[in-house]
Amino acid sequence: MVPIYYYLILSAILFSIGVAAFLIKRNIITIFMSIELMLNAVNLTFVAFAHHWHQVSGQIFVFFVMVVAAAEAAVGLAIIIAIFRTRNTLNVDSVDLMKL
Amino acid sequence: MTGSLNLWLIPLVPFAGFLVNGLVGRKLPKVLVTAIALICTLIPFLQVAKIWFQFSSITTPYIEHLGTWIWSGAFHADFDLQLDQLTMVMLLVVTGVGFLIHIYSVGYMAHEEGYWRFFAYLNLFMFFMLTLVLSENFLLMFVGWEGVGLASYLLIGFYILKDSAVRAGIKAFVVNRIGDFGFLIALFLLIAHFGTLSYHEVFAQIAQHPEWQGGVLTAIALFLVLGATGKSAQIPLYVWLPDAMEGPTPVSALIHAATMVTAGVYMVSRTHIIFDRSPFALSTVAIIGAATCFFAATMGLLQTDIKRVLAYSTVSQLGYMFLACGVAAYSSAIFHLVTHAFFKALLFLAAGSVIHSIGGEQDMRVMGGLRKKIPVTFWTMTAAVFSICGFPPFAGFFSKDGILYQAFISPNGGKILWFFGWVTAGLTSFYMFRLWYLTFLGESRAESHELAEHGAPVHARADSKLAVEDEHPHSVHESPWVMLGPLVILAILATIGGFIGVPAAMGGHDEIGHFLDPVLGTGNHPPGGENSGLELALSASAVLIGLVGLLVVHILYKVKPELPGKLATQFHGLYNLVVNKYWVDQIYGAVIVTPLLLFSRYILKALIDRGIIDGAGFAAGATAQGFGAIVQRVQSGNIRSYAGWLAVGAAVLLIAVYFGFTAHF
Secondary structure, X not given: OOOHHHHXXXXXXHHHXXXXXHHHOOEHXXXXXXXXXXXHHHHHHHXXXXXXXXXXXXXXXXXXXXXXXXXXXXXXXXXXXXXXXXXXXXXHHHOOOOOO | OOOOOOOOHHHHHHHHHHHHHHHHHHHOOHHHHHHHHHHHHHHHHHHHHHHHHOHHHOOOOEEEEEEEEEEEOOEEEEEXXXXXXXXXXXXXXXXXXXXXXXXXXXXXXXXXXXXXXXXXXXXXXXXXXXXXXXXXXXHHHHHHHHHHHHHHHHHHOOOOOOHHHHHHHHHHHHHXXXXXXXXXXXXXXXXXXXXXXXXXXXXXXXXXXXXXXXXXXXXXXXXXXXXXXXXXXXXXXXXXXXXXXXXXXXHHHHHHHHOHHHHHHHHHHHOHHHHHOOHHHHHHHHHHHHHHHHHHHHHHOOOOEHHHHHHHHHHHHHHHHHHHHHOOOHHHHHHHHHHHHHHHHHHHHHHHHHHHHOOOOOEHHHOOOOOOOOHHHHHHHHHHHHHHOOOOOOHHHHHHHHHHHHHHHOOOOHHHHHHHHHHHHHHHHHXXXXXXXXXXXXXXXXXXXXXXXXXXXXXXXXXXXXXXHHHOOOXXXXXXXXXXXHHHHHHHHHHHHHHHHOOHHHOOOOHHXXXXXXXXXXXXXXXXXXXXXXXXXXHHHHHHHHHHHHHHHHHHHHHOOOHHHHHHHHOHHHHHXXXXXXXXXXXXXXXXXXXXXXHHHHHHHHHHHHHHHHHHHHHHHHHHHHHHHHHHHHOOOOHHHHHHHHHHHHHHHHHHHHHHHHHHO
C-alpha cells in the first residue's frame, strides 16, 4: 500500500513545475501546457484522496475537471490561433494590448 | 346633482393644446395652430358656462378627487379640484376673458414669428391659471402659482431676440421668486401647524378653535401676503410689472392685467379665514394696498409709453383690491377683480389695437388725433376709460365705490385708507384721460415728430412689432374685426358689468356679494339702511374727484397745451421724482441687486464655488489621479506579471492559513 503522502508530494511537485513553467515560459502554447499540468496535479490529489477515504466523489470531480480542461483546450487553442493570425507571434510578452 | 362635473377637463384641455402646439406646432399650418389654441380655450369656457347654468343645483363646495399626490404618514396632498362660488367667479373671468384675448391674439400676432409658440404659451398659461383657481389645497394652488409665473416669464420674453424683453422676463421671474419664497414658508408653517394643506381641513381646524388669534396665524398670513405682493405686483415687489410690458400686448392684457396678477387677491380672499384671525396681517394688507394704489397712480401720471401707463394703472387698481381685502371686504375685492378684468383687459387690447394700427409705436407723444381714424378702438377705449375712472354707470364705478366705502367705515384708520383711495381715484382719472387725450384727441403728432410735451427728445422705442412697422410706416388703419370683436364684447362688459353688484344704498341687491357669501362670509358687504346716505355721499365725492382729474387734463392738454412744460420746469424736483418713478428701480438696484451681484460674484462664485467647492473637487481628483498613476503600473497587460501576482497572492494566502488563521477556524 503506497502511503497517501507519496501521491501528495508527487502532485505538489507537478503543480509547482506547472506554476514555474507558467511564470517563466513566454511561448503561449507552453503556458497552455503548464496549465494542463497544474490541472492534472490537482486531479491526482483528488484521486488519491478518493482512494484513501473510499469515497467516490473525488473521482467524479476529476471527470468534471477533465471536461472543463477539454473545453478550455478547445477555446484556448482557438484563441491562440486567432492571436497568431493577427499578430504573427506566440510570445505573451508582446501580447499586452487589448486591441491593435 | 347627479353625475360628475368633470372639472378636470377645464384645466387639462388647454394643457393638451399646449402639448400639441408646443411639440409639433412649428410644423403645423397656421390655421391649424389657431384652431387648436382657440378650441382648447373654448371647451373650458363652454364647460364653465355649462356648470354656471346648473350651479344652483350643485351642493357647494363640490370637490372632485382625482388622485393622491403625496402620501407620507398622516400627511397627504391630493389632486383635488374644488368648485364653489369664488371659484365659479374666477373661472368665468379666466375662461371668458382668456378666450376673448385668444381670439384677439389671432389678429394681433398674425404677422409675428413664432406664432405657434405664442399660442402654446397662452394655452399653458390657461392651464396653470385654471389649476390655481380650481385647486382644493394649498399645494396644488402653488403648482398653478408657479406655473403662471413660468408662463408669464415665457411670454414677457416672447421676443427672444430683444434684449430688453429677455431682461424683463428674468426680472419678473426673479422678483416673483421672492414672493414665492414667502408662499413656500407659509406652506411649511401650515403643514407644521395643521398637518394638512387642504383648504377645508385647515379652515375647519381654525373654526374649531375660536381662541386662536394672531400668533402663528399672523405669521402664515404675512408670508402669504409676501407671496401675494410678488404675484399681484404690490409694494415692495411691484417693480416687475411695468417692465413686463415688453411682452406682446395680448399677454399684458391676459396675464398682467386680467388674470394672473389678480391671483394674489384671489389667494387672500380664499384664505380669508386665516386673515380674519389676524388683525395685524389684515392691516398690513390694507396699508400695502392703499400705499400701492396711491404711489403706483402717481408713477403712472407722467409715463409716455401707453402700455406703461396701463401697467402702473394695473398696479394701482390691484392696490384697491388689496385695500378691500385688508378691510375684510373680500367680496368687494372680488367684484373689483371682475370689473377690472373687463376694463383693464379692454384697455390693454385697445392700446394694442392703437399700437397695431399705427405700426408699432407705443409713445403717446407721437400719437394724437386717432379718434376719427380708428373709431371702434376709440369708442371701446372710451368705455374702458370711463369705467376705470369710476363714472356711473360704468362697471368700475360700482366696484371702486364699494371698496372706498368699505375702507371708510372700517375701524383703525379707515378714514386715512379711504383718503388715499379717494385721491387715487382723482389720479386715476388724470392719467387715464391724459392717455385718452394724447392718443385720440387733438392733432396727429406722428408726422412732425416734434419734441413732445415736455421738451424731452422723442425716443423711438424699439417697438415690438418690427415686421409691420417697416411695411407701412404711416398709414393708420383700423384693426381687423378679429381684434375689434373682443374689444366690443369687453366694452359692453366694462359698461354694464357693474350691475352685478349694485349696492343696496343705490337701490340694488349686490348680487355678486350675496353670491359669494357662502365662501367669503356674510359680514363683508355693507347693509343698506342708515349708512346709505354716507355711501352715496362718498360715491358722489369719488365721482367728483374723477371729474376734477378730467378737468385738469382738459386744461393741461387741450386748453393750454403749453402749461405742462411750464409746470414741469417750475416743480422741477417733484417732476423728476415722479418721472423717474421715485428712483425705486435705481434704489433696488443699488441696495439689493448690486450688493447681491457683487456678493455672488466675489464671495459665492470666486471664493466658495471656485475656491472651496471646485477646489475640493480638484483636490480629490488630483489625489485619485496620483494614486492611480502609481497603481496603474500593476495593470501592465502582461500576462506573466498577472500570473506572478496571482502566484504571490496564493502563496501569501497559504502561508497565512497555515500559520495564522488556522486558529480561528
